[in-house]
Amino acid sequence: TQLLEQSPQFLSIQEGENLTVYCNSSSVFSSLQWYRQEPGEGPVLLVTVVTGGEVKKLKRLTFQFGDARKDSSLHITAAQPGDTGLYLCAGYLDMRFGAGTRLTVKP
Amino acid sequence: DAGVTQSPTHLIKTRGQQVTLRCSPKSGHDTVSWYQQALGQGPQFIFQYYEEEERQRGNFPDRFSGHQFPNYSSELNVNALLLGDSALYLCASSLDHYNEQFFGPGTRLTVL
Numbered sequence: 512t513q514l515l516e517q518s519p520q521f522l523s524i525q526e527g528e529n530l531t532v533y534c535n536s537s538s539v540f541s542s543l544q545w546y547r548q549e550p551g552e553g554p555v556l557l558v559t560v561v562t563g564g565e566v567k568k569l570k571r572l573t574f575q576f577g578d579a580r581k582d583s584s585l586h587i588t589a590a591q592p593g594d595t596g597l598y599l600c601a602g603y604l605d606m607r608f609g610a611g612t613r614l615t616v617k618p
Numbered sequence: 619d620a621g622v623t624q625s626p627t628h629l630i631k632t633r634g635q636q637v638t639l640r641c642s643p644k645s646g647h648d649t650v651s652w653y654q655q656a657l658g659q660g661p662q663f664i665f666q667y668y669e670e671e672e673r674q675r676g677n678f679p680d681r682f683s684g685h686q687f688p689n690y691s692s693e694l695n696v697n698a699l700l701l702g703d704s705a706l707y708l709c710a711s712s713l714d715h716y717n718e719q720f721f722g723p724g725t726r727l728t729v730l
Binding site: 515517551552553554555556559599601606607608609610611 | 622660666676718720721722
């Protein structure tokens with residue numbers, strides 16, 4: 512059973528568009544991590560958010576941790592085909608992953 | 619640095635058989651975790667090994683067992699395979715439990 516719910520499950524957009532994906536839980540997390548996984552590979556850590564309300568930026572990716580530390584969002588600006596992949600959120604130290612959002616960016 | 623390596627890459631077994639998957643952690647890492655990722659799902663935590671002992675375990679039956687060797691490499695054993703055990707098995711290593719995990723490419727297990 513996934514305690515972390517991610518939405519949308521699938522997202523297909525054109526290059527240059529913006530998008531936001533969400534990670535929600537009824538549980539409070541001490542911190543939360545976002546990963547990206549490409550076909551045939553293991554997940555790669557993108558960011559860890561720790562403080563409620565925290566915002567972290569990684570180039571065109573903006574991550575936000577909810578004030579109550581129960582939810583998080585990932586916003587991508589001007590998506591590129593290289594952003595295609597499965598985006599996973601996970602409770603840090605909790606070892607629990609969401610089911611992921613599968614993003615496809617079409618050229 | 620080779621990073622986390624797993625073997626074999628792919629494996630096909632039949633129901634009732636037993637399988638052993640292997641993982642070599644990233645150089646300098648002492649903690650190994652195993653995950654099962656079914657198609658279309660996120661990874662599910664199986665267990666974690668540190669100092670050759672199982673430190674944490676997820677909600678998996680006793681058919682799933684593991685081992686960590688003195689060189690920190692690890693094995694995942696699954697007995698009495700079921701069709702539902704078909705999945706990508708991921709190994710992740712870290713320097714202790716509190717640091718970033720690095721994942722290997724996984725072993726794709728198919729049970730027929």
